[in-house]
Amino acid sequence: xxxxxxxxxxxxxxxxxxxxxxxxxxxxxxxxxxxxxxxxxxxxxxxxxxxxxxxxxxxxxxxxxxxxxxxxxxxxxxxxxxxxxxxxxxxxxxxxxxxxxxxxxxxxxxxxxxxxxxxxxxxxxxxxxxxxxxxxxxxxxxxxxxxxxxxxxxxxxxxxxxxxxxxxxxxxxxxxxxxxxxxxxxxxxxxxxxxxxxxxxxxxxxxxxxxxxxxxxxxxxxxxxxxxxxxxxxxxxxxxxxxxxxxxxxxxxxxxxxxxxxxxxxxxxxxxxxxxxxxxxxxxxxxxxxxxxxxxxxxxxxxxxxxxxxxxxxxxxxxxxxxxxxxxxxxxxxxxxxxxxxxxxxxxxxxxxxxxxxxxxxxxxxxxxxxxxxxxxxxxxxxxxxxxxxxxxxxxxxxxxxxxxxxxxxxxxxxxxxxxxxxxxxxxxxxxxxxxxxxxxxxxxxxxxxxxxxxxxxxxxxxxxxxxxxxxxxxxxxxxxxxxxxxxxxxxxxxxxxxxxxxxxxxxxxxxxxxxxxxxxxxxxxxxxxxxxxxxxxxxxxxxxxxxxxxxxxxxxxxxxxxxxxxxxxxxxxxxxxxxxxxxxxxxxxxxxxxxxxxxxxxxxxxxxxxxxxxxxxxxxxxxxxxxxxxxxxxxxxxxxxxxxxxxxxxxxxxxxx
Amino acid sequence: xxxxxxxxxxxxxxxxxxxxxxxxxxxxxxxxxxxxxxxxxxxxxxxxxxxxxxxxxxxxxxxxxxxxxxxxxxxxxxxxxxxxxxxxxxxxxxxxxxxxxxxxxxxxxxxxxxxxxxxxxxxxxxxxxxxxxxxxxxxxxxxxxxxxxxxxxxxxxxxxxxxxxxxxxxxxxxxxxxxxxxxxxxxxxxxxxxxxxxxxxxxxxxxxxxxxxxxxxxxxxxxxxxxxxxxxxxxxxxxxxxxxxxxxxxxxxxxxxxxxxxxxxxxxxxxxxxxxxxxxxxxxxxxxxxxxxxxxxxxxxxxxxxxxxxxxxxxx
Numbered sequence: 001x002x003x004x005x006x007x008x009x010x011x012x013x014x015x016x017x018x019x020x021x022x023x024x025x026x027x028x029x030x031x032x033x034x035x036x037x038x039x040x041x042x043x044x045x046x047x048x049x050x051x052x053x054x055x056x057x058x059x060x061x062x063x064x065x066x067x068x069x070x071x072x073x074x075x076x077x078x079x080x081x082x083x084x085x086x087x088x089x090x091x092x093x094x095x096x097x098x099x100x101x102x103x104x105x106x107x108x109x110x111x112x113x114x115x116x117x118x119x120x121x122x123x124x125x126x127x128x129x130x131x132x133x134x135x136x137x138x139x140x141x142x143x144x145x146x147x148x149x150x151x152x153x154x155x156x157x158x159x160x161x162x163x164x165x166x167x168x169x170x171x172x173x174x175x176x177x178x179x180x181x182x183x184x185x186x187x188x189x190x191x192x193x194x195x196x197x198x199x200x201x202x203x204x205x206x207x208x209x210x211x212x213x214x215x216x217x218x219x220x221x222x223x224x225x226x227x228x229x230x231x232x233x234x235x236x237x238x239x240x241x242x243x244x245x246x247x248x249x250x251x252x253x254x255x256x257x258x259x260x261x262x263x264x265x266x267x268x269x270x271x272x273x274x275x276x277x278x279x280x281x282x283x284x285x286x287x288x289x290x291x292x293x294x295x296x297x298x299x300x301x302x303x304x305x306x307x308x309x310x311x312x313x314x315x316x317x318x319x320x321x322x323x324x325x326x327x328x329x330x331x332x333x334x335x336x337x338x339x340x341x342x343x344x345x346x347x348x349x350x351x352x353x354x355x356x357x358x359x360x361x362x363x364x365x366x367x368x369x370x371x372x373x374x375x376x377x378x379x380x381x382x383x384x385x386x387x388x389x390x391x392x393x394x395x396x397x398x399x400x401x402x403x404x405x406x407x408x409x410x411x412x413x414x415x416x417x418x419x420x421x422x423x424x425x426x427x428x429x430x431x432x433x434x435x436x437x438x439x440x441x442x443x444x445x446x447x448x449x450x451x452x453x454x455x456x457x458x459x460x461x462x463x464x465x466x467x468x469x470x471x472x473x474x475x476x477x478x479x480x481x482x483x484x485x486x487x488x489x490x491x492x493x494x495x496x497x498x499x500x501x502x503x504x505x506x507x508x509x510x511x512x513x514x515x516x517x518x519x520x521x522x523x524x525x526x527x528x529x530x531x532x533x534x535x536x537x538x539x540x541x542x543x544x545x546x547x548x549x550x551x552x553x554x555x556x557x558x559x560x561x562x563x564x565x566x567x568x569x570x571x572x573x574x575x576x577x578x579x580x581x582x583x584x585x586x587x588x589x590x591x592x593x594x595x596x597x598x599x600x601x602x603x604x605x606x607x608x609x610x611x612x613x614x615x616x617x618x619x620x621x622x623x624x625x626x627x628x629x630x631x632x633x634x635x636x637x638x639x640x641x642x643x644x645x646x647x648x649x650x651x652x653x654x655x656x657x658x
Numbered sequence: 659x660x661x662x663x664x665x666x667x668x669x670x671x672x673x674x675x676x677x678x679x680x681x682x683x684x685x686x687x688x689x690x691x692x693x694x695x696x697x698x699x700x701x702x703x704x705x706x707x708x709x710x711x712x713x714x715x716x717x718x719x720x721x722x723x724x725x726x727x728x729x730x731x732x733x734x735x736x737x738x739x740x741x742x743x744x745x746x747x748x749x750x751x752x753x754x755x756x757x758x759x760x761x762x763x764x765x766x767x768x769x770x771x772x773x774x775x776x777x778x779x780x781x782x783x784x785x786x787x788x789x790x791x792x793x794x795x796x797x798x799x800x801x802x803x804x805x806x807x808x809x810x811x812x813x814x815x816x817x818x819x820x821x822x823x824x825x826x827x828x829x830x831x832x833x834x835x836x837x838x839x840x841x842x843x844x845x846x847x848x849x850x851x852x853x854x855x856x857x858x859x860x861x862x863x864x865x866x867x868x869x870x871x872x873x874x875x876x877x878x879x880x881x882x883x884x885x886x887x888x889x890x891x892x893x894x895x896x897x898x899x900x901x902x903x904x905x906x907x908x909x910x911x912x913x914x915x916x917x918x919x920x921x922x923x924x925x926x927x928x929x930x931x932x933x934x935x936x937x938x939x940x941x942x943x944x945x946x947x948x949x950x951x952x953x954x955x956x957x958x959x960x961x962x963x964x965x966x967x968x969x970x971x972x973x974x
Binding site: 539 | 759
C-alpha cells in the first residue's frame with residue numbers, strides 16, 4: 001500500500017489534497033492532524049495560538065470530519081490516522097461520519113496510531129497521565145475487536161524512538177515492551193479466547209534509517225521477537241495472528257537542510273531497506289518529502305515521494321523473488337546480535353515494572369543515545385554528506401523557486417478556524433452536548449468502556465477540546481519526564497568543551513552568580529529532542545539550566561525567566577508556528593522586565609530568520625547548525641557581551657549566526 | 659537596587675521584589691555579601707518588631723517520592739486559601755562541570771499571571787541534601803513578605819536536619835515501598851520529622867501498610883504525636899487539605915521565636931563554616947564553643963550580625 005502523510009490548513013483544503021493524491025494512484029489515506037487536535041484543544045484555546053492547521057488538518061468536530069472526507073468512499077478506503085492521546089475521539093468522529101453517510105462501521109478499514117508511551121518518550125502529544133491513557137487504548141481495542149473488526153486500533157511506533165536517538169537495539173526493545181504493556185492492559189478487558197484476534201490486530205510503525213542493511217536486520221529481529229511474545233506470553237497459536245505486520249516511515253532525522261537534494265537518494269536507500277527481503281517486507285510505506293527539514297512539503301514534493309515507491313514496485317524486479325537473505329550468514333549474524341541486545345534491554349524495562357513504569361528510564365536512555373550520536377557527528381566519526389563532510393557545494397537546484405522550496409500556510413486559516421468553531425458551538429443543540437459530556441465524565445470516572453459515550457458525544461456535536469476537557473477533569477493533567485535530569489554527565493575529553501567550561505566560569509564570576517539559561521518550548525510542538533540536547537550540553541559546560549519541557553505559553557516562559565533570574569533564554573520550535581509565537585514570547589519577556597537575550601532554534605526557513613531578528617531575537621539556529629559546542633560558544637559570548645559590553649567580550653563563538 | 663532597598667520592599671510585603679532578592683543572595687563576592695547583610699538587617703526581628711510572619715515549611719525526602727507533584731497540589735491549596743507562596747527548590751543534580759539541570763519547576767503547575775506564587779530553583783552546592791548559604795538567606799528574606807515559604811530538598815538522613823535549621827515545620831515525604839526512611843528512623847539515623855507524608859495513596863493496600871509501618875516505628879521510638887498522612891497528588895487528588903491542616907497545627911503549637919532563633923544561630927554557624935572552613939572553627943575552639951558563643955549573643959540579631967560575632971572572636 002502506498003501513502004503520503006498529509007494534511008494542512010483546513011479540512012476543505014486537505015480534502016482537495018487527498019482527492020488529488022488518490023487521483024495520482026495513491027491507494028490509502030494518511031491523515032496528519034494539527035497539534036491542537038492531537039493534544040485535545042479547540043482552535044480558539046490559548047495554547048492553540050499559531051498552531052492551527054500548521055502540521056496537519058484541524059478537526060474540531062464531526063463537521064470538520066465530514067469536510068475532510070468529502071467525496072471519499074470510506075468503505076473502500078484504508079485510512080491511517082496519526083493520532084494518539086485523542087485517538088478514541090477521532091475514531092469516534094470517523095465512525096459517526098461513516099454512519100451519517102449510511103455506512104456500516106464494520107466496513108471501515110484503517111489504523112489509529114494510538115501509541116501513547118512513545119508520546120511520553122519522544123513525540124510529546126500526550127494529554128492525560130499514563131494509567132488513564134493506557135485505559136483509553138485498552139477500551140478502544142476492546143471496542144473495535146467487534147465494533148470495527150477491520151480496524152487496527154493500535155500501531156506501536158518505534159519510528160519516533162529512532163528520531164529521539166534510539167539505537168536499533170533500543171528501538172526493538174522499547175517497541176516490544178510497549179506492545180506488551182498495551183496487550184497486558186487489554187487482556188484485563190477481553191476474554192482470553194479473543195486474545196489471538198487482538199494480537200493479530202496490533203501493527204507496528206517502524207523507522208528505516210540510511211544504514212539500510214542493519215535496518216533490514218532489525219525488522220527481521222522484530223518479527224522473530226513478536227512471534228515469540230505472541231506464543232509464549234499470550235498463548236496465540238494461529239500463524240496469521242502471529243505475523244509481524246508493520247508500516248514504515250523512513251527516517252527524517254537523517255534528512256538534512258544543507259544540500260537538501262541529497263535527501264532524495266537517502267529516501268530511496270531507506271525504502272530499499274524495508275522492502276529488500278520478502279520475509280520482513282513492510283506492508284505500507286510512506287516516504288517523507290526531500291524538504292521535510294526545511295518546512296512543509298508542497299503537493300509536487302509529495303508526488304515525488306509517491307513516484308519513488310512506484311518506481312521501486314513497478315519498474316524494478318524487487319518483488320519478483322523469494323526472500324533474498326535466506327541462508328545469509330551475515331544477515332543471520334546481524335539478527336542474532338540484535339536479538340541478544342534487545343532481550344537484555346527488555347529485561348531491564350521489565351525490572352522497572354514494564355514500559356509504563358520504565359518511561360523515565362527509557363527517556364533518559366534515549367537522551368543519552370541521542371547525545372552520543374550528536375557527539376559522533378560533531379567529531380566527524382559519523383559522516384553526513386553535505387553536513388560534516390563534502391560541504392563545498394553549488395546552490396541547490398531545488399531551492400530556486402519563488403516560494404523557497406516549501407509550502408507556507410496562510411495565517412488567515414487560523415483566524416477562520418477560530419471563528420468557525422465558535423459558529424459551530426452556537427448552532428448546535430447545546431443540551432444534547434451537555435448531556436453527552438456529562439455521561440462521558442461519569443464513565444471516565446468509573447470503569448465502563450469510554451468508546452460508547454465518546455461516539456455519542458461526537459454524534460451530538462461536541463468539540464475536540466470539550467471531549468479532552470471532560471477527560472482532563474476526570475484523569476488530571478500530566479507532564480512527562482524530560483529525561484534530562486537523569487542524563488549521565490557528559491564526556492570531559494573534548495578540549496573545546498573544557499575551554500567553554502572555563503569561559504562559563506569566567507563569565508559567571510563577572511555576573512556574580514553562575515550563568516543560568518532557560519530552555520523552553522513554546523506552543524504545542526512536542527518534539528523535544530533538540531531542546532533536551534541543548535539543555536544537557538549547557539549543563540555539561542557548567543551552566544545552571546532551567547528546563548521546563550514542552551507546551552509552554554509565552555506568559556509561562558516569561559514568568560519562569562523572571563522568577564529564575566536567567567541570563568539568557570533559548571527557545572526551540574519545530575511546528576512552523578515560530579512566526580506567531582516567538583515575537584510574542586520576546587514581547588512578553590520585555591513587558592515583564594526580563595532583558596535577557598533570546599536565541600531560537602528549530603525548523604526555521606531562511607526567509608523567516610530576518611523577521612525574527614527584527615522582532616528582537618539575538619540569534620537563530622536551523623538544522624544545518626549541527627555543532628552544539630559552537631552554538632554554546634555563541635550563547636556564552638552573547639551573555640558576555642550583554643554583561644561586559646561589546647569591547648570586553650572574549651567569546652569563543654563566531655558571534656550570532658543566522 | 660541596593661540590598662537595603664530590597665529589604666525595605668520585602669518588609670512592606672512587596673512580592674515583586676522576590677526575583678531581585680534571589681539574584682542578590684545568590685551572588686558571590688564581598689560587595690554582594692555587604693548588600694545581603696544590609697537586606698537582612700532591614701527584616702531582622704529588631705526591624706520587624708518580631709519574627710517574620712511566614713510559615714517556613716521544609717519538604718524533603720528521597721528522590722522519586724513525588725515531592726514536586728505534592729508541592730504542586732500544596733501550592734494550589736495554599737493559594738485557594740488566599741496565602742502567598744514562595745518555593746525554593748534545591749536541586750541535587752550538581753555535576754563535575756559545575757552546571758546543573760533544574761527540572762523541578764516543570765512539575766509544579768502555576769498560573770503565570772498570579773504574582774502570589776514564586777518558584778526559584780537552585781543547584782545544591784555540593785552534597786546531597788545540603789543547603790547552599792543562598793537558600794538559607796533567601797528563606798529568611800522571603801519569610802518577611804510571603805505567607806508560606808517552602809524549602810524543598812532531596813535526600814534522607816541528612817537533609818531533614820539541615821532543612822530543620824531553616825524551617826518552622828519539616829515534612830518528610832516517602833512513597834510506599836521505599837524502606838529507607840523506615841530503616842533510618844528505626845536506626846536513629848534521621849531526625850524525627852514534624853509531619854510524615856506517604857504519597858501515592860492510590861496504591862491503597864501498599865500505602866496503608868507503609869503508613870502503618872511508619873506509625874509503628876515512631877511509636878517504638880516513643881513519638882506518638884507525629885502525624886503520618888497518606889496523600890495522592892494525582893487525580894483524583896486526596897489528603898492535601900489534611901496535610902495543610904497538619905502543617906498549620908504544627909505551626910500553631912510551635913514556639914516560633916525559639917525555633918527561628920535556633921535557625922538563625924545554626925545558619926550563622928553554617929555560613930561561618932562555609933566561609934572559614936574547619937580551620938576557622940578550630941580557631942574558635944571548636945563547634946561546641948562556637949555554639950556557646952552564639953547562644954550568648956543577642957536574640958534579635960540577624961544572621962550576618964551573628965557571623966560577625968563569630969568572626970570577631972577569631973580576630974580577638
